[in-house]
Amino acid sequence: MIDYLVIGGGIAGLSAGAGLAPHGSVVLVEAEDTLGHHTSGRSAALYEPSYGKPAVQALGRASYDGLKDAGTLSPRGVMVVGLAGQDDAFKEDVAHMGLTEVTLDEAKALCPILDTDAITRAAYLEAVYDIDTDLLMQTYAKDIRANGGQVLTRHPVNAITRTANGWTVTAGGTEFTAKNIVNAAGAWVDKIAEMAGIAPIGFTPLRRSMARIPSPDGMDPATWPMVFGAGEEWYMKPDAGALIVSPAEEDPTEPHDAWADDMILAEGLARFEENVAMEVTRLIANWAGLRTFSPDRVLVVGRDPLDETFFWCGGQGGYGFITAPAVRDLVEALVTGRDPIIGAEHIPALSPVRFR
Structure with a gap:
């Protein structure tokens, strides 16, 4: 037995x-x-x-x-950016995650695709790691x-x-x-x-959709931080020479082999585009996972x-x-x-x- x-x-x-x-x-x-x-x-x-x-x-x-002992951590860093009208959500994220506000020039140096004509605030924490x-x-x-x-x-x-x-x-x-x-x-x-x-x-299983998109030509995102929109309305993370973008949705569903919702994914990509100086013209792949909470x-x-x-x-x-x-x-x-x-x-x- x-x-x-x-x-x-x-x-x-x-x-x-x-x-x-x-x-x-x-x-x-x-x-x-x-x-x-x-x-x-x-x-x-x-x-x-x-x-x-x-x-x-x-x-x-x-x-x-x-x-760390298992050798699974590598440097990444995390940033939160906000648009006009998102100050309250931005401040809440910064306080909750223990970030330090940085200038827009400093933010763009860390993540060159950010549109500093669009975003109004940014905050950063270095001691965050990929697993x-x-x-x-x-x-x-x-x-x-x-x-x-x-x-x-x-x-x-x-x-x-x-x-x-x-x-x-x-x-x-x-x-x-x-x-x-x-x-x-x-x-x-x-x-x-x-x-x-x-x-x-x-x-409750909650669906979260993801899209993998190409990095802009000539740009290597390997050292860029993971970036969240204020209020976690979207996020972007570098991944093996490309970018993963998610609308960060939490839609209740039944247990199943999940797939991305095209409309929700499109909304998330549009929010991502509002914050960056690049246009999403194609997807390499898309998928979804179920994040299950008590x-x-x-x-x-x-x-x-x-x-x-x-x-x-x-x-x-x-x-x-x-x-x-x-x-x-x-x-x-x-x-x-x-x-x-x-x-x-x-x-x-x-x-x-x-x-x-």
């Missing part, structure tokens, strides 16, 4: 599995052909730990050393395997049955028996809970109080990679009984008990 059957091969499941693997047998099952297929593999991951509510920020701050998402996922998968665990793709969960000794789970045509289930199924976490006879928490937009990590053999690791939303090392540590701490690196005072804000 398996000690921990982890359902979900995104950053949530991989971080949980890596934390559990030294303390029992772990099998991770992922429905798709590849790990991180639905959301983790579509993330514009940026390490900026001031995002989110206090417990989320605590996880983010506690994750810095783990991300190599694929490297982090593969590192955690290797850690699971190195401790004798298995990581199985093409294993969608079809049935879950509670037994006297634990659980029987049918996935990918294989029947697994496990003492504990770890529900890290991303947008499908409530669906997995219902399949197991556990009351759902009320997670009702209070804080991660849910811990044993369900009505059945302690059912462990939640969900609601990563837009914070999955920023918080992954601390989530790995928290899962391990909850199993072994030691204090987590984030401090025990944050556990109630993350525990599923708050929804029961």
Whole structure:
């Protein structure tokens, strides 16, 4: 019998599995052909730990050393720009993210495509980093395997049955028996809970569309910062010689293999064009991901109080990679009984008990 059957091969499941693997047998099952297929593999991951509510920020701050030690961080920087009439949103973003206001000339030196005849204010923070998402996922998968665990793709969960000794789970045509289930199924976490006879928490998947566009001829964006419009009405991030632009929408939807909404994407690109001295003439690609949040937009990590053999690791939303090392540590701490690196005072804000 398996000690921990982890359902979900995104950053949530991989971080949980890596934390559990030294303390029992772990099998991770992922429905798709590849790990991180639905959301983790579509993330514009940026390490900026001031995002989110206090417990989320605590996880983010506690994750810095783990991300650095894994070799996943590289310099990026972040900037917020505002147009006329956006002063209130601009000030709120600057205060929340801890940015320092810079002159328009300084902003343009950092990001040459900015239209300084259009934007009226800019602020910048250097100590923000790109996260190599694929490297982090593969590192955690290797850690699971190195401790004798298995990581199985093409294993969608079809049935879950509670037994006297634990659980029987049918996935990918294989029947697994496990003492504990770890529900890290991303947008499908409530669906997995219902399949197991556990009351759902009320997670909401939110679609976010993305477009990849060419950088202007002759310009290398490698050192440009990630740029947000005031109020996060859009954002732009350099990516492998091109630019990723998003309308930063949060449209509630059902769990599915998401795709970009053309109209929403067009609106976001238009807002981007209002702030830059370039025109978007073609797309290289477009896609969407589902950022899944709990009702209070804080991660849910811990044993369900009505059945302690059912462990939640969900609601990563837009914070999955920023918080992954601390989530790995928290899962391990909850199993072994030691204090987590984030401090025990944050556990109630993350525990599923708050929804029961």
